Amino acid sequence: MKNSDFVQIDPAIQHAWQAFMRAHNRQTIAQQQQRDIQLLWQQSPYAMRVCQRYPHQLDELLTISGSIDQSLPCLHKNLSVRLAGLDDEQQYKQCIREFRHFQCLLICWQELILNTAIETILTALSNVADVCVQVSVAWLHERLQSKHGQPLMENQQAAEMCVLALGKLGGRELNFSSDIDLVFCYSGAGQTAGPSAITHQEYFTLLGQKLIDLLGSQTVDGFVYRIDCRLRPFGESGPLVVSFDSLEEYFITHGREWERYAFLKARMLTGSDHEQRIFASIRQNFVYRKYVDFTVIHTLREMKDLIAQQEIQKGNSDNIKLGQGGIREIEFIIQFFQLVYGGRELALQTNHIFDASQFITQLGYLTQQEVSALLAAYKFLRQTENRLQMSEDEQTHQLPDKPDDQVLLARSMGFETAAGFQQQLAMHRNHVNAVFLKIRSDQEQPTDRSSYCLIWDKYASEQGDDYTSLLSESGFKLPQQLHLQLGKLVNSVAYRKQDSLGRSRLNSFMPNFLSQLVDADLAEKSLSDLFMLVQSILRRSIYLVMLDENEAILKQLIKVSTASPWIVNHLTTYPLLLDELVHPLTAQDFTDRLVLQDHFQAQVLSHQALSYEQILERVRYFKHAHELRIACADVSGTLTLMRVSDQLSWLAEVMVNGCISCLRQDFGSDIRDHIGVIAFGKLGGLEMSYGSDLDLVYVAKNLPVEQSDQASRQLQITKSTHLVQRLTQMLTLQTVSGRLYEVDTRLRPDGAAGALLTSFDFMRDYYQQRAWIWEIQALVRARCIAGDESLVTQFNDLRQSILRQARDPQQLAQEVNTMRQKMLAEKASKDARRFHLKHDLGGITDIEFMVQYMVLAYASDHAELCMYSDNIRLLECCADIAVIPAATAQELSDIYRQYRQVMHTKALLACKPEVSSQEYISAREKVRECWNQIIGR
Numbered sequence: 032m033k034n035s036d037f038v039q040i041d042p043a044i045q046h047a048w049q050a051f052m053r054a055h056n057r058q059t060i061a062q063q064q065q066r067d068i069q070l071l072w073q074q075s076p077y078a079m080r081v082c083q084r085y086p087h088q089l090d091e092l093l094t095i096s097g098s099i100d101q102s103l104p105c106l107h108k109n110l111s112v113r114l115a116g117l118d119d120e121q122q123y124k125q126c127i128r129e130f131r132h133f134q135c136l137l138i139c140w141q142e143l144i145l146n147t148a149i150e151t152i153l154t155a156l157s158n159v160a161d162v163c164v165q166v167s168v169a170w171l172h173e174r175l176q177s178k179h180g181q182p183l184m185e186n187q188q189a190a191e192m193c194v195l196a197l198g199k200l201g202g203r204e205l206n207f208s209s210d211i212d213l214v215f216c217y218s219g220a221g222q223t224a225g226p227s228a229i230t231h232q233e234y235f236t237l238l239g240q241k242l243i244d245l246l247g248s249q250t251v252d253g254f255v256y257r258i259d260c261r262l263r264p265f266g267e268s269g270p271l272v273v274s275f276d277s278l279e280e281y282f283i284t285h286g287r288e289w290e291r292y293a294f295l296k297a298r299m300l301t302g303s304d305h306e307q308r309i310f311a312s313i314r315q316n317f318v319y320r321k322y323v324d325f326t327v328i329h330t331l332r333e334m335k336d337l338i339a340q341q342e343i344q345k346g347n348s349d350n351i352k353l354g355q356g357g358i359r360e361i362e363f364i365i366q367f368f369q370l371v372y373g374g375r376e377l378a379l380q381t382n383h384i385f386d387a388s389q390f391i392t393q394l395g396y397l398t399q400q401e402v403s404a405l406l407a408a409y410k411f412l413r414q415t416e417n418r419l420q421m422s423e424d425e426q427t428h429q430l431p432d433k434p435d436d437q438v439l440l441a442r443s444m445g446f447e448t449a450a451g452f453q454q455q456l457a458m459h460r461n462h463v464n465a466v467f468l469k470i471r472s473d474q475e476q477p478t479d480r481s482s483y484c485l486i487w488d489k490y491a492s493e494q495g496d497d498y499t500s501l502l503s504e505s506g507f508k509l510p511q512q513l514h515l516q517l518g519k520l521v522n523s524v525a526y527r528k529q530d531s532l533g534r535s536r537l538n539s540f541m542p543n544f545l546s547q548l549v550d551a552d553l554a555e556k557s558l559s560d561l562f563m564l565v566q567s568i569l570r571r572s573i574y575l576v577m578l579d580e581n582e583a584i585l586k587q588l589i590k591v592s593t594a595s596p597w598i599v600n601h602l603t604t605y606p607l608l609l610d611e612l613v614h615p616l617t618a619q620d621f622t623d624r625l626v627l628q629d630h631f632q633a634q635v636l637s638h639q640a641l642s643y644e645q646i647l648e649r650v651r652y653f654k655h656a657h658e659l660r661i662a663c664a665d666v667s668g669t670l671t672l673m674r675v676s677d678q679l680s681w682l683a684e685v686m687v688n689g690c691i692s693c694l695r696q697d698f699g700s701d702i703r704d705h706i707g708v709i710a711f712g713k714l715g716g717l718e719m720s721y722g723s724d725l726d727l728v729y730v731a732k733n734l735p736v737e738q739s740d741q742a743s744r745q746l747q748i749t750k751s752t753h754l755v756q757r758l759t760q761m762l763t764l765q766t767v768s769g770r771l772y773e774v775d776t777r778l779r780p781d782g783a784a785g786a787l788l789t790s791f792d793f794m795r796d797y798y799q800q801r802a803w804i805w806e807i808q809a810l811v812r813a814r815c816i817a818g819d820e821s822l823v824t825q826f827n828d829l830r831q832s833i834l835r836q837a838r839d840p841q842q843l844a845q846e847v848n849t850m851r852q853k854m855l856a857e858k859a860s861k862d863a864r865r866f867h868l869k870h871d872l873g874g875i876t877d878i879e880f881m882v883q884y885m886v887l888a889y890a891s892d893h894a895e896l897c898m899y900s901d902n903i904r905l906l907e908c909c910a911d912i913a914v915i916p917a918a919t920a921q922e923l924s925d926i927y928r929q930y931r932q933v934m935h936t937k938a939l940l941a942c943k944p945e946v947s948s949q950e951y952i953s954a955r956e957k958v959r960e961c962w963n964q965i966i967g968r
Contacts, residue, residue, distance in 0.1 A: 040066070044073045055086045064093055067144050074443050077424040078139045081132045088133045092140060099137050101155040106134070106162040114166065123170065124245060127163060128252035134159045138207065139421050142414075143443065149414045150385065156205040161196075161300055163246060163255055164213070168192055168301045171241050175234065180225020182217075182234050190218040192235050193275075193302035193310065194242075197262050201296035202382045206413065208420035208427075210257035214297075215239040215272040218306060235272040257426075262293050275309050276642075282317040291318050295366055296382040319374040320577070351412050351419075352428035356460025358416065360467045361409045367470060368396050384409065401466050408459035415456070418443050483542035483549075490517045491538065505549065512555050513548070516562040525569040533572035540579040547585055557592040560599040564588075567603045574609050584612050587663075594666040595939035597721060601659055605768065611656050612663065624681035627657070631689045646693050647761065650686070651768040657682050662721065666939060672932045673903070679719035684710075684816045686771055687727075690761040691817060694754060705732050705751055706788075707818030707826060708758075711778050716812040716901045718931065721938040724773035725762070726809075729755040729788045732822055752788045759787075778809055791825055798833045804846040807833060808883040812900045831897040835890045844966045847884050851877070866951065868930045868937075868944045873955025875934075878902065878927050881965050885909050902927060915965065923961055926954045 048069050052058055060068075068089070072079035082089040110130050117123050138155055141147035172192060182190040197212040199205045217235040222228050229237075239260075246255040263269055264281035273281070282290075295318050299310050352358045365384050368391050373379040378390040385406065392402045418440060419427050431437050434449070441452035486505065489498055495518075502510035520526055529537065544565070553561075568574040578585045588609075592599045602608055635649045661678045664670045670678065687708055712726035713719050731751050762771045779785050780797035789797075798807065810833055815826040858870040869875045882905045890896040893912045899905050903924050910920035929951075934944045 040069045041073055044069050044079075047072065047079065051083060051086075057086075057089075060093065064096075071139060071143055074143045074418070074439065075139050075421045077421060078136055078143075081136050085129060085132065088129075088136055091133065092136055095137075096140060096145075099141060101134065101137065101158055103158050103161060106158055107166065110162055110166050114170065118174075120245070124248070124250055125252055127167065127246070127255055128250065131159065131163060131255045132253070135207070135424070142207075142417055142421065149410045149417070152417060153204045153206070153413065156207060156209075157200055157203040160200050160205055160211055160256060164194055164196075164211075164242070164300050167242055167245050168194060168238070171238050171245065175238055175241075176223075176225070178225065179227050179229050179234060180223040182221060182223045182231050184219050184221045188218075190221055190231055190235075191302045191306050192217055192238050192272075193306050194300045195310070196298045196300050197293055197296060199296075201298040202384060203298070204384060204413070206420060206426075207417045208424045210259045210426065212259050212262050212293075214260065214263045214278075215242075216278055216310070217272055217274055218302075218309075219274050219276060231274070232270070232272065236270065239271045253424075262290075275306075275313060276645075279313045279316075282313065286317055291370060292366055294318050295369060298382055315380070318370070319380060320370075320573075349430040349432075350428050351415055351430065351456075354460070356408070356462070356464035356467075358409070358412050358428075360463050361405055361412070364405065364463075364467055364470060365391065372396065397466065404459075404462040405466060408463045411455070411459050415440070415444060480542040480546055483545040486545060487538065487541040490521050491541075493521055507549055508551075509553065509555060509558055512558055516558060520562055520566060523566050523569075525566050529569055529572070533569060533575075536572040536575045536579070537569065540575040543579050543582070544585065547582075547589055551589050551593075553589070553593060556596060557599070560596050560603070561589065561592050564599055564603045564606075568606045568609070571606055574606055577609065584609075587612055591663060591666055595662060596941045597939045598659065598662050598666070600941060601655065601662070605652075605655050607652065608656055608659050611659050624684055627681055627685045628688070630657075631685050635689060636692055644766075647764065647766050648768050650689060650693065650761070651766065651771060653689075654682065654686050654771050655769065658721070662939060665935065672928060672935060675935065676718050676720070676931075679721070679723070680714055680717045683714050683719055683723075683725060683772065687725075687758075687762070688817050690758055690771075691754075693761065694757055697757070705747070706754060707731070707815050707822040709813055709826060710816045711809050711813050714816070715814045717814075718901060720931075720935055724775055726775050726778050727759075728776065728779045728813075729758075730794060730818075730822075730826065731788055731790050732825070748788070752786075755788050778806065791829060795829050795832075798829075799836075802833075804843070804887075805850045807887060808847070808850075808880070810834060811883045811886045811905075812879075812902075814900050831890075831894070834886060834897050835894065837891045838887055840888045843884065843888055847880055847966055851880055860945065864948050865945045866948045866955070868934050868946065871955075873951075873958040875927065875930050877958050877962055878923055878930075881923070881962060882906060882909070884966050885914050889914050915961075919961060919964075922957060926958060929954065 048065065052060070068082070072082070110127070113126050113130055114123065117126060134155075138152060138159075141155070142152050184190050193216040195201075195214040195216060197214060199209055200211045205211070215235065215238075217231055220231060222230045223234055243258050243260070247258045248254060260271060261267055263271070264273055264278060264285070294314055297310075297314055299307050302310070348354050350357065362384065365387050369379045369381075369387055372394070376390070376394055378394070379387055381387050381390070388402050388406055391397050392399050397405075416428060419429070419431075431440055437449040437452075441447075441449040444452055446452040446455070482505065486498070486501065489496070489501070497514065499510045499514045502513050507513050526537075548558075548561075565575075578588070588599075588602075631653060635646070635653055658679070661670065661675060661682070665675045687710075691706075691708075707730045709715075709728040709730055710726065711728065713723045714725050714727075731748070759774055759776070763774050764770060776787060777783050779787070780789050780794055780802075798810070810830055813830060815823045818826075854870065854876065855872065858867075860867040860871050867874060879902060882902050886896045886905060889909075889912065893908075893914075895908050895912070896905065899908065906915075906920040906924050906927075909915050910917040933946065937944050
């Protein structure tokens, strides 16, 4: 049944239409169209005024009424044609206001006469606003550039004005007569490149002010949109425009929970794809938490309670937006699930309410029946809202109180009586409110922490009394040590500097923390480490909420503190990494190097307009986060020793290659492709551990013979050397986020006295003529980890040619023995009661030297000994070619793995790689027995 079936045309509307036809000679309009126009005017006096002021727009409407196209491309084309050649600001204002009136007239026609679906109407309204903003920004940008010049970044790239749409426009669900919430951002610092140069801040502030005036000022033709910029950082007291860096800093330092709601729907209307990616990352990090974020519940209650109080004070029971079961309540429900679970469920990270609601059903947070009821109510309420606003083009959500207006609205909505409409409206609002109350009650499950609250209250009162006996009676295993740690906490500077919100969060967290500690079997060191971690996050109290509301994470943290002080110390140094504990990883989550490389690309390299300092921090976070994941998987038994080493080695490779890629702006591809990085030692042998340094050698391709210009050759060498110097700096520089790795480059030809970068020709000559035997031994565990395919092949050929040189086994054995004795003198344990797993006799170094000896002694006849760089596979190769018995190779491999496993454990415990001299006696004796058999005394 059509809405018009119930509507009788008011005589005043009939009279107005007759007067219009006479004045504008429109007698040829068909009877049905005349009735439709009168119905339109009766329901929307605003539409009537538009037709009367702009008669040609009615003609256009009737011409296209059956094929209205309000897609973005069509609207852009339409407005651009209208504005073509306009340079006067007043003419522009008139033209764009007429454009907006015409588009709104078309939307009224679709809504009130054609009964077009509400989703289409909301999209059309949003498209019109998008185009008005986008075209106006471009128009203003062009004129400001003619005066001040193009705004340029420090890297000479053009800076952009990035207009962010929030609220209904951000979600592409704009209502008919809505103001638009905008935030103005720009790419970064700099100034314009014109004769009247000004800073970017000045330029984009001027642009923002002009945009507000262009669209928002009242003229004889009305306004385009009321623009609200109060959602910007610091609100009305803040600057009108902010750089992306400032926006991100504001979110980190001052961002409040309600602002997460506001920016959940944020969408960028203007700006390049590059700026789109930057903003998407900033928004993602601020709006969504990687953990299940129950801080949202408190904010939800506070915001809704505030609105409820305002509703009571203002008598807003008939407000379809703010009233009980209204539009705002539906938005709260959907956004609640997005903010609570969106960090974990990426499908919820959408700014469109219809899409988000479907995902909520799929993920099982609400039933299909509940979501269907919410969507039905949302469509009904939004349609009602639009029809209220289409009347006078006014932003209202209040149901009419006059009986005639109530009947008109009811019939517009397809009901014969006002009572029928009210009954349907009440049903929808009751359904909405029932779901809203349900999600509130679902999250209000109080836990009995009374006894632990009592304990914490005593310490929080800071009276300084000794409560050791109370702790002991409560079942804590280390009451004296716990008393000491609690006292240190409440007397710490961080505790005393907490604001009221932080103190409230700590008071909620500590009883829960104590309830977990009472059953934990902790060493004194582990307890101390955990309290150091708590102190480190007092200034970022959101992490207290995360631990308080996520018991599984808190339990995991306590568990790993026992297994690995290294992990807890890592988290204490970098509290941001607590996010990485949210999802326990399985073995399937750890794949190969190429996948890790893709993650680096997405998380670091995709952000192109970052400063060098920002790049350093992002790179370090990536490394620390992945290292933490590996360590947690290690202590949980998810990964074996060999897979841990593979993961740590691949991570190091990705970091080296990633740092080279980060330097791409400063060095051309010809320079980058010219350089190779050779990894020796643990990285070369795919045997990295926690805290391992990197033994790297930088090598350059041989320059073509035809490049005889000495100046060109020297310039190439200078640039290449500068690149590897910068690479070393990126890897080793200490920042607030620590360093990536210690880097040792002394294995290069001529050691510390040699050039940092060497050519392949020089390297070959060095190894063939001047290299010490220990340097050739090191080549056994060398791999090219960075460089193009031709460079990798060139190094592999060089390595194989050196390793396969014929050598006298007896002379080689003597040289290896001599080198081993020298290392023992320098590095072996001086305490006879301790056994150093790596350096002492019978340790790891002995096994490595035996493998290296066998490669150098037999590779001339067995090329397969040059295939691998890790000791386990090389031992297998030695057994395959019968250099040693298979049983011996297996025994050495088992001992080698055993030693390395203990070293891994020691690293996680932040201990030296030493054990009692009474341990591993049989293993050490076996290693020395094999040494005597393979190399001799």
